[in-house]
Amino acid sequence: MxxxxxxxxxxxxxxxxxxxxxxxxxxxxxxxxxxxxxxxxxxxxxEICDCEGAVRRREQTAAAKAKQEQYRVEQLHQGKVDKLLKAMDIPARYTHCTLQNYSVPPGDQRALEMVSAYVERFGAQRKKGMGLYLHGANGLGKTHLAYAIARALCEKEHAVICKAAVDILLDFRAVMDGALNETEYTAMRAYVSADLLVVDDLGKEHVTDWSLAQFFGILDGRYRQMRPTIVTTNYVDDALIRRLALQSDRETATGIVSRLHGMAYDVPMSGKDYRSQ
Ligand SMILES: [Zn+2]
Incomplete structure (x- = not known):
């Protein structure tokens, strides 16, 4: 001093x-x-020294710090993804499903390209509230695709609900029966508010007035909130309407299919185009 x-x-x-x-x-x-x-x-x-050794030492320190920061960011990201995947609760049979290991049926390369492009640009599609309407016969791996999309978007830190239509109805049934500590309203809200909802195998469930009303409520709510929904189904348009209206009113069934067209890109899966060429 x-x-x-x-x-x-x-x-x-x-x-x-x-x-x-x-x-x-x-x-x-x-x-x-x-x-x-x-x-x-x-x-x-x-003051700092500019000799070779001192410069190298500073570079090493900066690189180590950057690596540490990158690790921290990756851990944070992985933590979020793990939480989202856990919440999605993928059934064991489908936990391995990714877009990369999807074996494309002959002629359905275009469908896979549409799906991949959708996942790639999900941010923009989400703003538009647009989803996908995947339809085609059994055995084309639509469920694999559904879970692969759901996983890919979870990995981008989106909250995804991916469930078979049958299981969604079971959820509502459990709520109705008081087996879950929820109200029908909160159950509906969870389905309406997820970043992305994937409904697998729509039309396969046993359709009643009640179940149709649940699906219409979910789809209509998501349509209004502009939240994207992906639906896979074995039935397309008229066939889906007929299927949904089997024991219920045709008007609601038509409403569901019309909503789907307003909020999802049509992705036909045939597995046939290639063979018919
Ligand atoms: Zn020096």
């Missing part, structure tokens, strides 16, 4: 003893800062 005063220095920090660069041995002085009035103050840091 005395030395500092003698040199005309005011002290914001304690004067520090000179240091030697551990790489080249150069003497490194404590840095100073001169303010507008001309008064110079001591700083609490040393």
């Amino acid at each position: 005395e030395q500092a005063m003698k040199n005309g220095l005011e002290s914001w920090f304690q004067p520090l003893p000179d240091q030697k660069c551990p790489y080249c041995g150069r003497i490194l002085h404590q840095l100073t800062h001169t303010v507008a009035s001309g008064q110079t103050y001591l700083l609490g840091i040393y």
Whole structure:
């Protein structure tokens, strides 16, 4: 301090003893800062050395720090993804399903491209509230695709509900029966508010007035909220309407299919085009 005063220095920090660069041995002085009035103050840091060893050391430190930060960000991301995947509760048979390991039926390359493009640009599709309407015969791996899409979007940190239509109805049934500590309203709200809802195998369930009303409620709510929905089904348009209206009113069934067309891109899966060429 005395030395500092003698040199005309005011002290914001304690004067520090000179240091030697551990790489080249150069003497490194404590840095100073001169303010507008001309008064110079001591700083609490040393000048830095520009010798090769010191530069390399600083680069190494910066790289280690960046790596650590990257690791932290990755861990954070993985933590979110794990939580979302856990919440999605994929059935064991489908936990392995990804877009990469989907074996494309002959002629359905276009369908896979549409699905991949959709996943790629989900952010924009989500704003538009647009989903996918995947329809085709049994055995084309629509369920695999459904879970693959759901997983891919979970990995982009979106909250996804992916369920077979039958299981969605079982959920509502459990709520109705009081088996779940929920009301029909909160169950409906969960389905309406998810970032993405994937309904697998629509039309396969035993359709009643009641179940049709649940599906219409979910789809209509999502349509109004502009939240995307993906539906897979073995039936298309008229066939789906007929199927849904088997024991229920045709009007609601038509309403469901009309909503689907308004809120989802049509993705026909035939597995036939290739063979018929
Ligand atoms: Zn040095």
